[in-house]
Amino acid sequence: MKEPYDGPILEIDDLSISFFTRLREIPAVMDFSVKVQPGEAVGLVGESGCGKSTVALGVMRDLGRNGRIVGGAIRFKGRDMADLSNSELRQIRGNEIAMIYQEPMASLNPAMKIGRQLMEVPMLHEGLSEAQARSRALEVVADVKLPDPERILKAYPHQLSGGQQQRIVIAMALMSKPALLILDEPTTALDVTVEASIVELVKNLGRKYGTSMLFISHNLGLVLETCDRICVMYSGEAVERGSIEDVFDEMQHPYTQALFRSIPLPGADKNAHPLVAIPGNFPLPHERPLGCNFGPRCDYFEAGRCDAGHIPMFDVPDSERHATRCLRFREIDWNAPPIVGATHDKGETGKVVLRMDALKKYYEVAANALFGGEKKVVKANETLSFEARESETLAIVGESGCGKSTFAKVLMGLETATEGQILLDGKNIEKIPIEKRDTKAIADVQMVFQNPFDTLNPSMTVGRQIIRALEIFGIGNSEGERRNRMLDLLDLVKLPREFANRMPRQLSGGQKQRVGIARAFAGDARIVVADEPVSALDVSVQAAVTDLLMEIQREHKTTLLFISHDLSIVRYLSDRVMVMYLGHVVELGDTAQVFSPPFHPYTEALLSAVPIADTSVKKKHIVLEGDVPSAMNPPPGCPFQTRCRWKVRVPGDLCETEVPPMRRMAEGHQVKCHLSEAEFATMEPVIEVRTEDV
Amino acid sequence: MGIFLLRRLGVMLLTTLCLTFVVFWLTNLQPNLEKLAKTQGNMRMTDTQVASWLEERGYARPILIKYGEWLGVLPGYVNVSTDGSVQARCLDDGMTIETAPRYCGVLQGEWGYSTVFREDVSDIISIRLGLTAKLMLWVMILMVPSALLLGVLAGMREGSRTDRALSTISITTTATPEYVSGVILIAVFASSAVGLKWFKGTATSAMEDANFENFFLPILTIALFGMGYIARMTRASMAEVMTAQYIRTARLKGVSFPNIVMKHALRNALIAPFTVIMLQFPWLLNGVVIVETLFNYKGFGWTLVQAAGNNDIELLLGVSVVSVIVVLVTQLISDIGYVYLNPRISVS
Secondary structure (H helix, E strand, O other): OOOOOOOOOEEEEEEEEEEEOOOOEEEEEEEEEEEEOOOOEEEEEOOOOOOHHHHHHHHHOOOOOOEEEEEEEEEEOOEEHHHOOHHHHHHHEOOOEEEEOOOHHHHOOOOOOHHHHHHHHHHHHOOOOHHHHHHHHHHHHHHOOOOOHHHHHOOOHHHOOHHHHHHHHHHHHHOOOOOEEEEEOOOOOOOHHHHHHHHHHHHHHHHHHOOEEEEEEOOHHHHHHHOOEEEEEEOOEEEEEEEHHHHHHOOOOHHHHHHHHHOOOEOEEOOOEOOOOOOOOOOOHHHOOOOOOOHHHOOOOOOOOOOOOOOOOEEOOOOOOOEEOOOOOOOOOOOOOOOOOOOOOOOOOOOEEEEEEEEEEEEEEEEEOOOEEEEEEEEEEEEEEEEEEOOOEEEEEOOOOOOHHHHHHHHHOOOOOOEEEEEEOOEEOOOOOHHHOOHHHHHHEEEEOOOOOOOOOOOOOHHHHHHHHHHHOOOOOOHHHHHHHHHHHHHHOOOOHHHHHOOHHHOOHHHHHHHHHHHHOOOOOOEEEEEOOOOOOOHHHHHHHHHHHHHHHHHHOOEEEEEEOOHHHHHHHOOEEEEEEOOEEEEEEEHHHHOOOOOOHHHHHHHHHOOOOOOOEEEOOOOOOOOOOOOOOOOOOOOOOOOOOOHHHOOOOHHHHOOOOEEEEEOOEEEEOOOOHHHHHHOOOOEEEOHHHO | OHHHHHHHHHHHHHHHHHHHHHHHHHHOOHHHHHHHHHHHOOOOOOHHHHHHHHHHOOOOOOHHHHHHHHHOOOOOOEEEOOOOOEEEOOOOOOOOOOOOOOOOOHHHOOOOEEOOOOEEHHHHHHHHHHHHHHHHHHHHHHHHHHHHHHHHHHHHOOOOHHHHHHHHHHHHHHHOOHHHHHHHHHHHHOOOOOOOOOOOOOOHHHHOOOOHHHHHHHHHHHHHHHHHHHHHHHHHHHHHHHOOHHHHHHHHOOOOHHHHHHHHHHHHHHHHHHHHHHHHHHHHHHHHHHHHHHOOOOOHHHHHHHHHHOOOHHHHHHHHHHHHHHHHHHHHHHHHHHHHHOOOOOOO
């Protein structure tokens, strides 16, 4: 059935895809070409809305009722996909081209056992019997390194964790040993350490089965780790393509350059080397400018030339299969250092504003909702102690389920603490729920939320929402005063004053997050808890929003508690870092101390899991096995002992029996670990930057 | 699962007790009792005569005691009047006060005596319920599969021509009440108005010997009304499932469209309408009132109308108890079926 074929697996030539609405034709992809050779992994990178997922669905010919391919050709193993009949297409889908999706939970049928869903593929395409298909399924499930394949096959999707579900989706894609694997943001919904193990798995399996891959992602670091070649997309067009080394080190398009300058790489620093945000906004598909789509946001824009007409791809001389869609790529000095905006001196950290002392938060969960039964205790936070000073940024890092959000809730007063104390300016607030707090205390501690799309009231204008916050905080004596204050706040977050009368739906994600920030600072908050404030935003917008936060912080001497799982951004902006695991603080110290040895073993694994988009960085590879244990049933002793690779170096069964004490490694640096001083001394840095590039 | 069932049964028992008490209280209101005395005794009774009539037959006591007697947890009353005649709740024909049982309530199987039909309530209910069960069974056999088919066909390609045509049909049938559709159906298929004398306009003969000719019209009348509703629910649920990501996964696995619908979408799409289908049972039980009267089919609904219209307290009580039990049992079945359909819900 599958004949050997040695030409390019997938050739896309001048592909154009449009969606047709009642109003107009919306071009989603224009003039897009890419070639995937056998065994090659090609990364497709771009911001949301740039058309990368549309390309993937176009290859599968699954564009829905409104989408249509309006030009160009897709050839799979030399055959034009447009010539295939429906049944021939079905024969290719799942058999020769398989796809891995962004949300594993939603991609698996909730009412069908895992085994059935896996067995379906070879039974459909290769006519295997049920027994044969079952043994194949067992084999592949073992291949994706899932424990106890027999049990997994009998399970329903909801009984597995997110990482396990994604492994099943991968297994499903590999069931019929496809020639091409399309991965659409396969790890976006997962934690970093899970992401690292999934990426590792995909890489190894790709090598084992000789599968070609089309890897769609917005994360440049991930693409660097997985792919041989890369294609950067902007607003429906490929703007640059070439090998990883060419594009990462010798980029030839202003957008690629701007993208790299806006992500925090090791060495970036908020004071000395601030990120350079891309000015302006992503153009809407029907509002694209004439000529270069990136023109209005480009530093090298030349009126009359860049906006004159269609710009084709140019081959870059002296470099193999490297092309760029820029008229001026020969004239631009690509090695010129970025025009650095104002650099700032490090703000002086002031007095202690917030102090947590042995804070504990336990939830009681009844085993049975009606009969009660044995009560189970979820230990969400376990003896948290730290202090935060004025105009300091304290980052709180950890994977989902580590208790970082619970801690934020207790601080905000949405939950009350079980034990321990929280001192705000020397006053205890741990037992006071938010309804009982006075206006001052509420205005002092505010929050910026992760998802700006859901946290603004969709039927209230932006201005009114900010004024509402001012009313609650009791600021201003009259409507007019509050209105002026609201306009000042819009200035503060660099939004035009006309936005006061806009509805949230008329704003982009980044603009909504600015409104969220304005609301948080409405009452001159002194402590702002930012819960993953930029993780829902696009890369180019992230830098701008982060910078804004930093700037407001410098002016207002705010204490910023920055909750995040993205260590790159944490390293960039925080003064101190607190690493959490299963409710415990496992490491606390200055950013430099946490990011260099000696580490807590968990910090080490976390650092190595973060993909870094820099070819000059060498990383140690540590993959954590298994899942985070349930907080309902934590392991005895050290919370991390089930996944720790250093555990063997601790004498006896200390790790299994005793919770390690918080040890002071250096001034202000604490680690919760049983390892001896000598062992700590042997730790090597996880990230090494090759010196010639610095 | 065992504990879940026990718990549900307990709740059911409690609900039945509460509901029957409410019905008992409403049917035993003073005006009702006075009416009963006059119809049973003498229309020209004076108020004092009515009072003594009620007194003799134990109606004049506190409601809780009467309810307890009716239920069979309290001993029945025994009244020996001045003239030596004995009135007792448990005294049947051919019994003396010594041989009569002390308790005679619903729990002992004594449902009372119908004043309209002059028969034991339990006999009436078992016969009438059987007749209605026959009707309901055929209604379900016709209604559920056709409604699901309609809903699935409409929902699998949302917005298509098939969808719009089928949706129009289901909305029309749901929007037409039984007394309208029944009359139209009789006029078209049973009367000489149109001339298609395919079916009979009355279902009286179907009580003894049901066949297609005399039984189809009442079935169709009920089924049409319920069908549209279930079909709409199924369509909405199916349309939602068809846009789910796992359907895309199946499509991109190369599964053919009929198989996507049958293997991947159907079970997920049936979870929501299943509850609605089970809710149709109690609705049918009462909804048949109109159709049974229209087609003169003497089933449960017809009996309810007779009992209510003639102030037949004991029969009314019996009918209510049965209705309550039917509702609760179908809901229990619905919950268990829901667990079976939806693996994400489990009971302990």
